[in-house]
Amino acid sequence: MASAVFLAGLTGLVTTRLVAAAEAGAARYGDPVPVLIARRDLVVGTELDDSTTELRRLPAGAVPPRALHERADGRVLRQPVADGQSIVQRELAGPGTSPLAAAVPPGTMVFAVPKGPASLQLRRGDRVDLLGAGGDAGSGSMAPVAHDAVVLAIGSDSFSVAVGRADVTAVAAAISAGEVIPALRANGAES
Numbered sequence: 001m002a003s004a005v006f007l008a009g010l011t012g013l014v015t016t017r018l019v020a021a022a023e024a025g026a027a028r029y030g031d032p033v034p035v036l037i038a039r040r041d042l043v044v045g046t047e048l049d050d051s052t053t054e055l056r057r058l059p060a061g062a063v064p065p066r067a068l069h070e071r072a073d074g075r076v077l078r079q080p081v082a083d084g085q086s087i088v089q090r091e092l093a094g095p096g097t098s099p100l101a102a103a104v105p106p107g108t109m110v111f112a113v114p115k116g117p118a119s120l121q122l123r124r125g126d127r128v129d130l131l132g133a134g135g136d137a138g139s140g141s142m143a144p145v146a147h148d149a150v151v152l153a154i155g156s157d158s159f160s161v162a163v164g165r166a167d168v169t170a171v172a173a174a175i176s177a178g179e180v181i182p183a184l185r186a187n188g189a190e191s
Contacts, residue, residue, distance in 0.1 A: 029059035029060065029061035029062060030059050030060025030061045031059070031060055032057035032058060032059055032060070033057065033058065033059075033060050033063060033069060034055045034056070034057055034069050034070070035055065035056055035057075035058050035063050035067050035068070035069060035086050036048075036053050036054075036055055036067070036068035036069070036070070036071065036072060036086065036087045037053060037054055037055070037056045037084060037085065037086060037087070038052065038053060038081045038082065038083055038084065038085050038087060039051065039052055039053060039054055039083070040052070040083045041080070041081075041082055041083045042077055042080060042081045043077070043080050044077055044078060044079060044080055044102060044103045045076060045077065045099035045100065045102050045103035045152075046076065046077045046081075046099070047074065047075070047076050047099055048071075048072045048073055048074065048075050048076070048077070048087070048092075049073050049074070050073070053071070053072070053087065055070070055071065058086075063086060064086050064088055065088070066088045066089040066090065067086040067087065067088050067089075068086075068087050068088065068089065072087065072092065075092045075093070075095065076092070076093045076097050076098070076099050076102040077091055077092065077093070077102065078091065078092065078093040078097075078102045078103075079091040100152055100153055100160060103152045103153075103162075104152070104162055105150060105162050107164065107165060108150070108162035108163060108164055108165065109162070109163060109165060109168050110152060110160050110161065110162050110163075111160070111161055111163060111171055111172070111175060112155070112158045112159070112160050113130070113158055113159055113160075113161055113171075113175060113180050113182070114157060114158050114175070114178075114180070115157055115158055115159065116180075116181060119159075119182070120182055120184055122151050122154055122159055122182065122184070123151065123154070124151055124152060124153060124154065125150070125151065126150075126151040126184060126185075127148055127149065127150055127151070127184075127185040128148075128149050128151060128161065128182040128183060128184055128185060129144055129146065129147050129148065129149070129182070129183045129185060130144070130145050130146040130149055130161070130163070130167075130171060130174065130180055130181070130182055130183075131143065131144055131145065131174075131180070131181045131182075131183060132144075132145035132170065132171070132173070132174020132175075132177065132179055132180050132181075133174055133177040133178075133179040142179070142181060145167060145170035145171050145173075145174045145180070146161075146163040146164070146167035146170065146171050147164075147167070148164075148185065149161045149162060149163045149164075149167075149182075150162045151182075159182070161182070
């Protein structure tokens with residue numbers, strides 16, 4: 001009987017210390033708060049919804065400043081977010097921004113370039129040089145009209161590409177002339 005009382009007292013003492021340690025940890029890191037978390041790696045232009053994000057309760061001390069504390073369904077990312085990372089306000093495009101508009105790099109403009117009969121199998125994020133009709137109309141000669149353009153979206157009849165502002169006029173003229181050919185660049189290739 002005495003050993004049972006001793007064991008019960010020891011268990012109570014250990015439990016009290018564990019509870020006190022847990023309370024001290026909670027006081028140090030703060031009470032849990034809801035935080036919007038990425039369910040997987042998310043790329044620029046991802047529209048947030050239940051499949052891409054979830055609310056989790058994290059200690060307040062572990063939450064970055066300006067983290068979202070409620071759902072943001074329909075909002076679009078303008079920066080990539082890693083799986084398990086908190087989503088913060090600066091990573092979101094303005095309300096009503098389309099996924100394509102959110103993905104436009106600073107200093108560029110986007111064109112829809114019609115696909116030709118022998119068009120490359122491009123993917124989002126590919127970097128291309130654009131060749132367009134050059135010289136005399138109908139001469140058949142092609143010349144570079146944009147370098148290191150970024151493919152942002154692929155449609156059935158066209159692809160959207162971001163080009164530097166210096167190339168805007170040449171690309172527009174080439175599209176108007178009806179001849180634009182993308183040339184895929186090696187990943188990390190320099191101009």
